[in-house]
Amino acid sequence: MRHVNRDERASIAFTLNGRAVTGDAEPRMLLTDFLRHVIGATGTHVGCEHGVCGCCTVLIDGAAVRSCLTLAVQVEGRSVTTVESLAAADGTLNALQKAFQQHHALQCGFCTPGILMSFTDYLARNPHPTEDEIREVLSGHLCRCTGYAGIVAAVLAASGGNPKSNKESRSQP
Numbered sequence: 001m002r003h004v005n006r007d008e009r010a011s012i013a014f015t016l017n018g019r020a021v022t023g024d025a026e027p028r029m030l031l032t033d034f035l036r037h038v039i040g041a042t043g044t045h046v047g048c049e050h051g052v053c054g055c056c057t058v059l060i061d062g063a064a065v066r067s068c069l070t071l072a073v074q075v076e077g078r079s080v081t082t083v084e085s086l087a088a089a090d091g092t093l094n095a096l097q098k099a100f101q102q103h104h105a106l107q108c109g110f111c112t113p114g115i116l117m118s119f120t121d122y123l124a125r126n127p128h129p130t131e132d133e134i135r136e137v138l139s140g141h142l143c144r145c146t147g148y149a150g151i152v153a154a155v156l157a158a159s160g161g162n163p164k165s166n167k168e169s170r171s172q173p
């Protein structure tokens with residue numbers, strides 16, 4: 001096996017939001033830093049950098065992952081989807097984003113990109129989740145602002161559930 005110097009930069013070719021891109025990264029560079037500082041895709045946020053808060057969540061080949069626990073070199077040849085992909089080219093929000101807006105599911109918005117990407121993955125696999133299922137997914141994310149109720153209501157609304165039932169729900173996921 002070829003020895004790789006820890007400072008040696010590798011050229012990484014991958015697909016970002018349907019577009020072929022290439023960037024250079026050291027073998028130790030995290031995917032968060034690669035996306036934000038090399039590629040310039042700053043929609044993905046960085047919080048704890050320990051896999052706890054969830055705000056760095058992106059999709060790799062359609063599956064939600066913590067990009068702070070992923071090395072940039074691991075996306076070579078793979079398809080990465082970030083929050084920048086959700087709205088249309090003219091800025092029109094998709095159904096999930098509109099539901100977040102309508103149900104006040106964000107305040108500062110720092111946690112929002114990761115939560116949107118987790119539910120983008122989850123709703124593709126379970127389009128009509130129960131409130132409990134939504135809360136289980138949400139338990140992988142930390143939000144300092146919303147109390148979570150608005151987020152649950154938004155995901156229920158986007159998936160055809162009844163957000164009114166959220167009135168009697170708990171304030172924590």
Ligand code: FES
Pocket residue numbers: 045046047048049050051052053054055056057066067068069
């Ligand atoms: S920054 Fe990745 S989980 Fe918190």
Ligand code: FES
Pocket residue numbers: 105106107108109110111112142143144145146
């Ligand atoms: S909206 Fe501020 S951290 Fe979630």
